[in-house]
Amino acid sequence: MIDKSIPTDLTAARRLTEEILSLTVASGYNEDDRFAIRLSLEEALINAIKHGNNFEPAKKVRVSADVGAKQTTITVCDEGAGFNPASVPDPTTDENLEKPSGRGIMLMRAYMDEVSYNDHGNEVRMTKRRCTGLPHLAGHN
Amino acid sequence: MTNSSHNTPLTMDVTKRGNAVVLTVTGSVSMSDAENLQEKLEQLAAERTPIIILDLKGMDFICSVGLGAIIVGHLKCRHHAGQVRLARPAASVRELLETTRLTKLFDIYDSVEEALAKK
Known part of the structure; x- marks a missing residue:
């Protein structure tokens, strides 16, 4: 279990991402699950650092990660004013395809099994259930 | 165990x-690297390169900021009727392009030669 506050800083975020991904490797998650967790974690951290904390160095991002045998749950909380995730336009519509940003929430929802926000809109909690094709069970499926 | x-x-x-x-492009385009990719694409666009082919065979990861960098390159190229084409993305990256529907914005080719040959 990881529970840390990091500065609003891409290098610190990158270091923490590495730490959490190492746990998924140690727990035997497959490549697809690791890609999904990595992508969603990066998107949550980008949103927290850029949109939540506005790159303000005095603010912190709190991250908890529980990498278990069956699933991984990650919570990312910033010190920003929060937002309404329902107000974010769908980046996959034709009129939004050429927008360079706005894909983070959609990607978290696409790659994780559960994604939810607190009422304040400054904390995202997401869960990835481990792929059922566990290597040690492969012969039994 | 190493973290690297x-x-x-x-x-x-x-x-x-x-x-x-x-x-x-080789390696990971994570949040802290996307700016470098965008700078490179903007530089090529500023040189009015007619066709930029991104050979993605060795790219193992890209986040939404990296996708945004490619879109910025595409928009800059359009100023001079140029094009950005994507070649040989790994399966995970291709899936990401499909999930975001960027396959509608970019032509994706199975080889660099195919991307070059397209008129």
């Missing part, structure tokens, strides 16, 4: 092929 294996360093290599440029 997840974020493989981003490297970019430019090769001129006729009127096109092949930008070979």
Whole structure:
């Protein structure tokens, strides 16, 4: 279990991402699950650092990660004013395809099994259930 | 256990092929690397390169900021009727392009040669 506050800083975020991904490797998650967790974690951290904390160095991002045998749950909380995730336009519509940003929430929802926000809109909690094709069970499926 | 294996360093290599440029992207385009990719694409666009082919065979990860960098390159190229084409994305990256529907914005090719040959 990881529970840390990091500065609003891409290098610190990158270091923490590495730490959490190492746990998924140690727990035997497959490549697809690791890609999904990595992508969603990066998107949550980008949103927290850029949109939540506005790159303000005095603010912190709190991250908890529980990498278990069956699933991984990650919570990312910033010190920003929060937002309404329902107000974010769908980046996959034709009129939004050429927008360079706005894909983070959609990607978290696409790659994780559960994604939810607190009422304040400054904390995202997401869960990835481990792929059922566990290597040690492969012969039994 | 080492921590260094997840974020493989981003490297970019430019090769001129006729009127096109092949930008070979290797490694991870994570949040802290996307700016470098965008700068490179903006530089190629500023040189009015008619066709930029991104050879993605060695790119193992890209986040939404990295996708945004490619879109910025595409928009800048359009100023001079140029094009950005994507070649040889890994399965995970291709899936990401499909999930975001960027396959509608970019032509994706199975080889660099195919991307070069397209009129």
